[in-house]
Amino acid sequence: RCMAVHSPFLAKRFCTAQHARFSVYVLVFLAFVLFSATSPILYTVDLNQQKCVIRGHLKKLIRYIKPAIFYFVPDILLLANLFVIYELWLATRLRKKTLTNPNNSISLNAANFNRKQRQLTIMLVTVSVSFYIFTTPAIIDYIAQVNPPQHHDVKKLKWRFLRINVTVLILQMNSVTNFIFYCLAGSKFRSACLDTLKEGYDQLLYLWYRHIMNKKNYEKPSRYNARLSGCRQLDTVDENRKRIFGDRQRRSTSIIANNNNSSKRPSRETILN
Template structure:
């Protein structure tokens, strides 16, 4: 789930034991109402007010909390370095002239841009906040609004590009005769533009519902990026669930369904090829299917990685609502904070490792990486590929023309 939304990080100076004891005995609804009246909204503030304990005391008393702080300090820079360079290289390779005519590359190039924005706007801001206590959103009202809106747009667009690629691969595998019509560069560009516009319209309300508010922190009035007056319920209660639906739950369901359908179709097609009686047709179909299968495997790897890295976040969202409803203590919250931190880092990992997934599972992508870094055209691999196609055609002269036509059609939709 996007971490671009408003949140408070400072802690008020509260130490009156009798007041704390009284707060602990309130119901959860009464606590929320009291804290809303006091202008306190963040999880850290609530913990401090309820339990009267500083973060260093939490870290010393609960090892889970200490691990949570260590992870937030040392893991983000690794993800930022790997993700930023990986996404830049992915974009450069995807925009190579040999690839720009393929719709899949257009989607993946846009994905690398969206992932980079997620890392810079979300993870880097969070990491710098842990190190310095400095949040760029609190420096100007327009920065507050722009950071929130861009954060939501980039994270949502990234996820739904994966959905779009999965649906495109489903069409290619299950309805190949319709692939030329639906899976082309022009439609891919329109789809990406449409996603950006849709998520801009969905999140544009933050122009009015979020902004800088003067907050009393340790007897000082400091500007903080938060929900504007009259919109606290929408921003703090309703919108996290809307964001969870858009970013996690709905894409998770769609990608799971289409992946299952793709795998079933590929398995069925493999069984069908084995039953072909004509050896020439079998060779022709095998030659046509090799590259298509490689691309399918690569894209399945990308989408399954998304499912695995966002599943913990889905679970933690539900668990968070359960804990808030039924109450909690410091020990439970320290454990949950660690789980939530791991879930968030896994979510950011999804935006950081696509380059390595492409290299591991995409042969044509690896060839382009070798060409880009080593200055080699990898002619050996290319000759091997073409010789395989020539063998298929030469072995069955009467089907060679049909194969060439099919090959041209296939190349429009595969890497």
């Protein structure tokens, strides 16, 4: 963003997805190398507890190194955002001095660009300042715990325990308030958040309707099989009835045919006469 504000032509060359991906890989590699190189120096193996612990002569030093590392990246971000604010202020002054017609398209495009950059910068500065506000009490208390208490006063120990938990709670509020600051200071973030919630709601509805349809499709074959088995039973009953009725009809026709044949046959007396 600093490069995009200070030199837009260089931003088109360097501010690309490929360069960003390469920068992330370099940072991860450097962090891995730094951690691997410093771990044997800072830590040692405790055979009694069977775990790695910080070396005794480095415990106090670590109390000061960790906060410095903890604030290193936010300091860079805050300085970069302040630099962006300064560059936008210079660009606004320069545009007011050089442009004679403030209603032309170049002025409008520059104003829109500066307005968007200003909104984004305000949002990031707010997040950085809130980070310092919410994390400073925990860091101060962390440094103050260099020397453990030597007394056994219950009230002081309870107060110390309460102070530690309150500072940790304030530290965790930093992550909670980031979302609120993003929503308040960034219109694009609000629209993107609403679109994400809408897409998630539509996806849940789709999964729910799909579950209902799968359930119905699962119940339909069972009902169909039950009905089919019932129809098959009815068909077998009808076939048995038809078979019985056909046997009776054949018997009745055979009896009628025999009677007719016997009635047509001439008797012995008529032949003799």
